[in-house]
Structures are given as C-alpha cells and as structure tokens.
Amino acid sequence: MKKKQTTQLLKGPRSANSLTHVLGQSERVKDIVEECADDLSSVNAGLKRELQDGDVSPGVENALEKSEAVESKVQDASEALSLVNEALTEEVQERHILDAQLATVTRQADEARHASLHDPLTGLPNRALFNDRLEHGLAVANRNGDRFAVMFLDLDNFKMINDSYGHDLGDLVLQMVAGRLKETTRDDDTVCRHGGDEFLYILMKIESEHDIAIVAEKILKAVQVPCDIRVRDISVSLSINASIGISIFPKDGTTSDELLDVADKAMYRAKHNKQGYSFAGDD
Numbered sequence: 001m002k003k004k005q006t007t008q009l010l011k012g013p014r015s016a017n018s019l020t021h022v023l024g025q026s027e028r029v030k031d032i033v034e035e036c037a038d039d040l041s042s043v044n045a046g047l048k049r050e051l052q053d054g055d056v057s058p059g060v061e062n063a064l065e066k067s068e069a070v071e072s073k074v075q076d077a078s079e080a081l082s083l084v085n086e087a088l089t090e091e092v093q094e095r096h097i098l099d100a101q102l103a104t105v106t107r108q109a110d111e112a113r114h115a116s117l118h119d120p121l122t123g124l125p126n127r128a129l130f131n132d133r134l135e136h137g138l139a140v141a142n143r144n145g146d147r148f149a150v151m152f153l154d155l156d157n158f159k160m161i162n163d164s165y166g167h168d169l170g171d172l173v174l175q176m177v178a179g180r181l182k183e184t185t186r187d188d189d190t191v192c193r194h195g196g197d198e199f200l201y202i203l204m205k206i207e208s209e210h211d212i213a214i215v216a217e218k219i220l221k222a223v224q225v226p227c228d229i230r231v232r233d234i235s236v237s238l239s240i241n242a243s244i245g246i247s248i249f250p251k252d253g254t255t256s257d258e259l260l261d262v263a264d265k266a267m268y269r270a271k272h273n274k275q276g277y278s279f280a281g282d283d
Helices: 002-011 019-053 058-117 127-144 158-165 167-183 209-224 254-275
Strands: 146-157 189-193 200-201 228-229 235-237 241-251 275-279
Touching: 019 058, 058 127, 127 146, 127 189, 127 200, 127 241, 127 254, 146 167, 146 209, 146 254, 158 167, 158 235, 167 189, 167 200, 167 209, 167 228, 167 235, 200 209, 209 241, 209 275, 241 254, 254 275
Parallel strands: 241 275
Antiparallel strands: 146 200, 146 241, 189 200, 228 235
C-alpha cells in the first residue's frame, strides 16, 4: 500500500517541475519514510520482547538483526531527506527572490520603453512611435495597394491660453484635447503629440476624400467641446478651435517626409483661411 502511495506521489501532476511542488513531494515522501521507520521500530520492539520471553530459532534472531539494519537505513534516509528538504526550502526562497527581481526589472524595462515612445504629458504616442507606425503604414499600403491619410492638427491661438491663464491650465487643455483625439481613433489608426499644441494622425485604409472629411469634421467637433477647467482659484470654460491639414498616400507623397510636409502646409492654409481643414490638393 505504501509503495503505491509513494509511486503516486512521485508521478504527481504535470506541474511538478516547479521547485515548490517538488519540495512538497519530497516532504510527503519524508513523512512516509518516517512512518516506515516507526513501523519497523514497533515490529523490532515486539521481536525483542519475544526473544526475551523464551527460546526462539536462530532464524528469528537473524531476521531481527536484518530488520534492525533496515530500520537504521530508513532512519538515515529520513535524516538525509530532511537535509535535502532544507536545501530545497532555501532554493525555493532564493528562486522567489530572483523571480521578484526579474519581475521588477521587466516592469522597469516596460515602463522605460513606454516612456521612450509616449508623450509624458498626454500619454499619446510621441513622434518616434508615430514615425515607426507611419513607416509601417507605408510598407503595408505599398504591399496591398491601399490608400491612407496623414493629418497635421494645430490648436488655434493656444499661445493666448498659456499667456492668459498659465502653463498649468494650458497643460490640462492639452490633456483634455488628447483624450478626445484618442476617442476618435480607430484600432488601425494612430494619433500622436507632435510637440507643443500640434498633433499628428494616421488614418489607415481610406476609401475616399469624403470619408476623410467626415473624420476631420468629427475631430474638429470633438476639440471644440468646451473645456471646463479649474486650476488653483481659476475656473474657466474654454472653447478651442483647431486647424487640420491632410495629405493622402500615394497622391500627395510616397515617403513620410513628403506626406508630413504637404500636410503641414495644408494645415497652415486651413488656419489662414479659417476653414477648419484643408487637403493638400486644395492649392
């Protein structure tokens, strides 16, 4: 019966690779060994009493000697298992420490990578990540024959907000605008903070300029929703307008620099004409 129990313990579940599980198995085997040692001790004590009560055959004496020798070996095995379990316990503790250190280093690396690719104020992708996604978009579009648009967005008269209310309030405005832009972004699209009050937007897999115009109008309406902000003792409700310049791949450019340059120029034209958005081809 005990052999069967030991075999079942050693087989264990498929998760037996973990040191913690191995330690648990070893401790259970030690318990079984100790039970065997106790059983042998009881049997040997009974045999000794029989020897003392009367004459017995030499074979019984020989059996007793062998049984006592087995008992000694079992006790030695129990002590050895105790030492093994102590070593395993220390190893498990060290492994937990190493796992915790690895988790910390991994988290710090992830945080550092995220910080290197995202704007610290708004949490949006920064220009580095935007450039990477724009190059990826160019590769996909070239491979599949798709069209996509690049939007260059600038907030109108944002400098006046900073000058009138301070940069703390201006930063809150940028955070609110960033959140609204993010809400208008589809899964395949990307919006980033280019710097200051400028944002960039990649609109993938577009069908027509009409579709792009719908998205641009949606963005402008989202930005124009009043920003109700309180900083220190200042409470303001600001309505902000934006200007958007739009370039389309491959019509307006086949490289990232070309697409950004013509979108930038179209944005300034939209700002000058106060028309909200302008396509690069609207010269």
